[in-house]
Amino acid sequence: MKTVIPSRISAVILLLVVVILGCGSASTERPPATTPPGSATVVETPQAAGGLALTMPNKGDSVKFAVLGDFGTGTREQYELAGVMKQAHDLFKFDFVVLVGDNLYGSERPQDFKKKFEEPYKPLLDAGVKFYASLGNHDAREQRYYKLFNMDGKLYYSFKPDKQSVRFFALESTYLDPEQVAWFEKELQNSNSDWKIPYFHHPPYSSGDRHGSDTRLREVLEPLFLKYGVSVVLTGHDHFYERLKPQKGIVYFVTGSGGQLRKGNIDKGSGLTAAGNDQDYAFMICEINGDQMWFDAISRKGGVFDSGVITRRK
Numbered sequence: 001m002k003t004v005i006p007s008r009i010s011a012v013i014l015l016l017v018v019v020i021l022g023c024g025s026a027s028t029e030r031p032p033a034t035t036p037p038g039s040a041t042v043v044e045t046p047q048a049a050g051g052l053a054l055t056m057p058n059k060g061d062s063v064k065f066a067v068l069g070d071f072g073t074g075t076r077e078q079y080e081l082a083g084v085m086k087q088a089h090d091l092f093k094f095d096f097v098v099l100v101g102d103n104l105y106g107s108e109r110p111q112d113f114k115k116k117f118e119e120p121y122k123p124l125l126d127a128g129v130k131f132y133a134s135l136g137n138h139d140a141r142e143q144r145y146y147k148l149f150n151m152d153g154k155l156y157y158s159f160k161p162d163k164q165s166v167r168f169f170a171l172e173s174t175y176l177d178p179e180q181v182a183w184f185e186k187e188l189q190n191s192n193s194d195w196k197i198p199y200f201h202h203p204p205y206s207s208g209d210r211h212g213s214d215t216r217l218r219e220v221l222e223p224l225f226l227k228y229g230v231s232v233v234l235t236g237h238d239h240f241y242e243r244l245k246p247q248k249g250i251v252y253f254v255t256g257s258g259g260q261l262r263k264g265n266i267d268k269g270s271g272l273t274a275a276g277n278d279q280d281y282a283f284m285i286c287e288i289n290g291d292q293m294w295f296d297a298i299s300r301k302g303g304v305f306d307s308g309v310i311t312r313r314k
C-alpha cells in the first residue's frame, strides 16, 4: 500500500497535539490529513513541560542514534550541549552519533581535536558511543583519517548498524563530483535496507536566511532519493534546528546548531518549516524500529522541543 491515511482517531489526536503544541515555543504546523502516494508521514507528539521528557519507545532491538552538526567550536555552549547529550544518553542508550559536518572550526591541530571534540564528548566516548562523520565546508579533508570519526580514510562511505534494516550514507557535499554521485547511486541500488538514510552537510531544503536551500545539490540528489526510497535526510550548515515539511514525500532535517547558533535565522516566510528552533543550540536523538522512526530534538536549556514519529515511504 502506497498511501498512508491516518485514521479518524489519529486525526483527532493530531488535532489535539497541534492545539497543545501551538501553546509552546517551537513553531509547528498541522500535518496534512492525507499525504500523496509514496510519502513518508510525520505524526508529531506533544512534549511534557520542560526537561528531558523523551518520547522514544526505547525498545531493546531498535537502532538508536543521535544527530549533531556544526559543533566543533570549543565554546562553553558546545560543552553545555554536550552535557545535555550525556543526560539524554543516560536515559536513552544511543549507540552512535552521525555528524553532519563542520566538525572543527578554525585550526585542526591535535589539541584542537581534543578541545573541540574529545573533551566535550568524553563521557559519550567513554560509554562506547561511536561517531560517524561527514565533512562540512570548514573541515579539512584529512579528518577522514582521524580514528574517532570512523571514516576509514574515505570522504564518503556507508555503514549498516547490526539491528533493524537500516543503512546510512555519509556524503561529502562540498565537492559532490560525478564519481561520488555514481558511487552513491550504486550503493543505493545495492542496498536492500528498508531505511536508507543519507546524511551530509549542505541542506537541499532549508529556511536559513544565511544559506538556505542548496538547489544545486537538490537537483543532483533529490532524483536519487525519490528513485531509491529515501524517507529521511539529515543535514546541517545553517546554524539552527529545522524540520521541514515533507518535500516530495521526504522529511529533511537541518541540525546545524551543535556549537554554533545564528539566532533568528529561520525565515518564517519560507513556507518550508514544520518545526524549528533558532534560539538555542540543539541536537537530535532517533530510534528506528520496523517502519517507524521516532525523533526528539533537544536544546541546551529547554529540553525536548520537537518530537514525532515518521513512517517510511513504501
Ligand SMILES: [Fe+2]
Residues within 6 Å of the ligand: 102, 136, 137, 138, 201, 237, 238
Ligand atoms: Fe557549514
